[in-house]
Each structure stands twice: as C-alpha cells, then as structure tokens.
Amino acid sequence: MTDLNRASFDKYIRSVGVRQIRLACGLVLFAYLLSHFINHALGNISLDALATGVRYHTAFWKSLPIAMVFYAAASAHAGLGIWALYQRRQFRWKAIEPIQLVLGLSIPALIITHLAGVRIDDVLFQHQKLYPQVFYSYWIIWPYKMWLMFIVLIVSRVHGCIGLYFWLRMKAFFKTAAPFLLAAAVLIPTLAMLGLYQGGRRVVHDSGTPQWKADNLSRRQVGTAAEQDIIDSIIEYFLIGYIGLIGFVLIARGVRTLNERRGGMISLSYGNGRTVRVPKGLSVLEASLRNNVPHASVCGGRARCSTCRIRVIGDCSSLPAPSRREAFVLDRVGAGGDPAIRLACQLRPNTDLSFFQIFRPDVTTASLRKAGSVRIGQERYLVSMFVDMRGSTTLAEQRLPFDTVFIVNRFLSAVSQAVIECGGQPNQFVGDAELALFGLNTNPQTACRQALQAAALIATNIDELNQFLSHDLLKPIRFGIGIHGGEVIIGDIGYRDHQVFTALGDAVNVAARLQDMTKGLECEVILSEEVYKTAGLPINLLPEQELSIRGRAEPMVVRLVANARMLSSPRLAIVA
Secondary structure: OHHHHHHHHHHHHHHOOHHHHHHHHHHHHHHHHHHHHHHHHHHHOOHHHHHHHHHHHHHHHOOHHHHHHHHHHHHHHHHHHHHHHHHOOOOOOOOHHHHHHHHHHHHHHHHHHHHHHHHHHHHHHOOOOOHHHHHHHHHHHOOHHHHHHHHHHHHHHHHHHHHHHHHHOOOOOHHHHHHHHHHHHHHHHHHHHHHHHHHHHHHHHHOOOHHHHHHHOOHHHHOOHHHHHHHHHHHHHHHHHHHHHHHHHHHHHHHHHHHHHHOOEEEEEOOOOOEEEEEOOOOHHHHHHHOOOOOOOOOOOOOOOOOOEEEEOOOOOOOOOOOHHHHHHHHHOOOOOOOOEEEOOOOOOOOOEEEEEOOOOOOOHHHHHHHHHHHHOEEEEEEEEEEEEEOHHHHHHHOOHHHHHHHHHHHHHHHHHHHHHOOOEEEEEEOOEEEEEEOOOOOHHHHHHHHHHHHHHHHHHHHHHHHHOOOOOOOOOEEEEEEEEEEEEEEEEEEOOEEEEEEEOHHHHHHHHHHHHHHHHOOOEEEEHHHHHHHOOOOOOOOEEEEOOOOOOOOEEEEEEOOHHHHHOHHHOOOO
16 A cells, blocks of 8 residues: 555656646635635625625635745746746747736736735734725725726736636536636626725715724824835835846846757758758747647647657657656656657757657647547457348349438448447448447446347347338348457547547457358357457357458457347356
C-alpha cells in the first residue's frame, strides 16, 4: 500500500506544471470573487443585509489559514501572469487568449485603488471602512471610483470565466453544464452590480443627515487627510512600479528575441514538404502559428491535451528531455515509452527537426468531447463478429432492385437488433454483411458472452424474418457468422468528413475469414477457441477443429456450431 501511495503521489507531482499552479491559484481567487459578488448582491435587499454578509465574508477570508492561502495564491497568480507575458513567444492565438492575458494583467492596476483604500488602510491605520464608508467615498467624494469599481467587477469576472472555460471545456460534463455556468456567469455579476448601485443610492439618500455622518464618518472610520495622502502615495508608487515591471518584461522579451536570432535559426520540416525557418527557443507549436501552418491544439498550448503531439522523424537523441508535465500527458495517452512522440507545445528544439503531425489540424474541443479518447485511437481487447447473408446474389437476379434492397435491409436490421440487445455495437455494413463489435464498454469475458448470445438471437430474429417473408421468398434466408476476440486498434478512420469509427487488427480479419469458412464447413457459426474459453463455456461441448486461416502461419483451433440457436441452450450455461 505504501508503494502504491508513493507511486500515486509521484504521478500527481509529475502532472503539476506552471499552468496547473496558476490554475489552482486562480480557483482560489475565483472563489474569493464569487464570495464577494454574492455579498454585493445582498445590497438589493438592504444595507443591513450587506453588513451581515460582509461580517461572514471577512470572518472567513481573514482567518489566518485562509488568509495565508489567499495571499499566497494572489501573489503566485500575479507573478505567473507576468511570467506568461515574458514566456509566450507567439501571440497569434485565438482572440480569447490574448484578451484573457490583457485582462489579467490589468486587474492589479485596476484593483489597487480599492485594495489600498480598504485593506491597506485597515492594516496601517485600523480604520473600520465598511460599505457605508466605501459608498460615501465612491459615490460622493470620488465618483470616478464608482465606475472604476464596476470595471473591476466586469474585468475580473470575464478573466476568471475565460480561465474556467479553458479548464472545463475538456471535461465530459461541460456540454451539459455549459448553459447553467453561462447563466451563473451573467446573473451573479449583474446582481452584484445592482446590489452596489442600490446600496450606493441608499447612502447618497441618507448621508445628508448630521446623524448619519456622525455615525459613519468619524475619524476612527475614515481617517484624516494626512492618512489619505499616504494611501494615495501607495497607490501612485504601486502603479509606477507595476507599469515599470510590465515595461521591463517587454524589454526583456525584445532582448531575448535578439539573442535567439543571434543564436541561429533552425529548420522545421512538417513531413508534407513544408519547411519553415525559426529562431531557436520557439516551441514547435509556436513556430507553426508564427508561420501560419495549421496545427491542432485544443487546449491552446497548455499541455492539458495531447492533440498537438507530433512524431519526430529520425534521431531523437538531440532533443531536450520532456518536462514532467509533458511526460505525464504522454504517459496518460500511452505514448510515454516512445521518444519520437512529443508535445508540440512543449518541445523547443535546438537543432533542425523533421516530424509529422499525428492529429488533423481541424480537431476541435467539440469533436473531442463528442468522440472521446477511444475515437481518436486506442488499442484494446474486442470481440469481432462478422455476419453474412447467404444467396444475396441469386436473390438480386430474381427480384427488382427495390425488393432486393428491402430484404437485405430487413436482414441487417434483424442482425443489428440482436447485436444491440446483447450489448454490442453494429459497426460496418459491406453489402449484405455486417461487422459488429463487443467489449467497447465491458471486460473481455462479458464481451465474449455477449457475442455468443447475439449469435443465438440473430438466428431467432432470422427465423421470424423468414416467417414474415415466407410468401415472398423461394428459399429461407441463411447466414454465416464468424467470431474472434483479441487486441485491435479502434478509432476514426477515413478522410476529412468521410470518417468512420471502426476496428483494425488481426482479430477482425480472422473473424471475417471464419465467417467465409462457414460455407464450406456447412455450419452457421464458427467461433475461435479464444472466445470459447474466455466466455467460460463447458469444455468439449462443441466440436473442435483445427483450421488453416489465410494470412496466418499456424493453424487455429475453432469451435463449430451447426445451428446458432443451440448457443442459447441451457446445456451451454456459462461456467462460473
């Protein structure tokens, strides 16, 4: 258990990168923002409700452990935002990403007036500035601060919601939750601003009385002019320092760009004849965007997905080692053991590089949520069943085309209904034949049992179809079934809009060969020994035979079923 916990902890540590830290800090700040907004919304009720709400709000966020977490998160998030400005070499992303960065960098400059006037003032002079004092200052003394507060609310909310969107859009539940999240993202800030407006109106109305001023504008509550000058100086120096820091980062970016160009250029070859020259230091994804080369990147280069990954052609020994985050993502998709597979958003080559993209450039978040990782490509154990209608060629010669299509469709419907009812999935239709897959959502043993149950139910459904068409058919419809299980590759195969989800591998080919051999062996079903044993059927109940399968060097042990209906017999009860 200790080793298991240690392995889980090591895996978790590998998954943590700069962006994950920034996300965690952002969630803490977003929680504070949400709490503050809900508090503001109480202004729609009364000033007393505002006072009650702020009492609980401050009691929670000013408690020592929570305050330490909050200020650590605020400092780290702001610092990592500055680092993101310096680190990013390419800004030609979708518009929403630079908007998020600009909004995030503007928040410290916008919030400092409110922060210094309330929080720093409380620390330095122990003034008890609550909603009445703040409303009086913002609505009467400095009206521009009222609009500044509304701008801060909007900017911080939009910045936080964009960050949440980038994080949650990869989650399976996002499509269902999106309308509710959007409603909350619109309603909560709106109610908060209305609450501030209503509270401000009440203060403006009540502040004209001497009693109200005596109760709310004492020196203990608002301080003196000299103390306010100190607060104003803090705001001024902060803005000068912050703007200077942003300028320093921009200058540092320029110096870095000059150094990178002096350090030499490298060539990136995309495997399709396209080659670009870029300075050393750019990631492969940044190089693609800078040169208008389409490149898949659902998460926007945040190492949260693997859609930007590439396969390097040639020697990989000169490449920089993957970061912990890159290694974690590659391990998660089963590519960690292949040094030629890298994330384009994380790989910053120092030498010429040849590669090709694994995913199509038009892969989107919506398509990933709709398809899932299985449709992108995965290796797993499946049971393949091929079902073929006998005599369809003769049937077509004796009937009109419409009648032939009608009968074939009824046959395929009978097969598909049996497959679905038993837990399988109809996959491909080739003329009058069908490929069905079992095990997409179950274990191998269950998949084998489902395939055998489906074969018996197919026979029952075909019997009913023959009875229904007895007046139209010269001979009853006959069929052959081949069943085999094994490791296959599943995913979307095809070109652009002409893609289908299917399975590739030896197990699928063998199932098709077994179905062909039912004709010569005069039986309805041939199932491999692999499926027979995995399903847990009684030993030696079905006849066993060795067959030479085209494409396989060694003969294969199979079980012959003359009548598929017997697979539902109580004698074939599954061995526990």
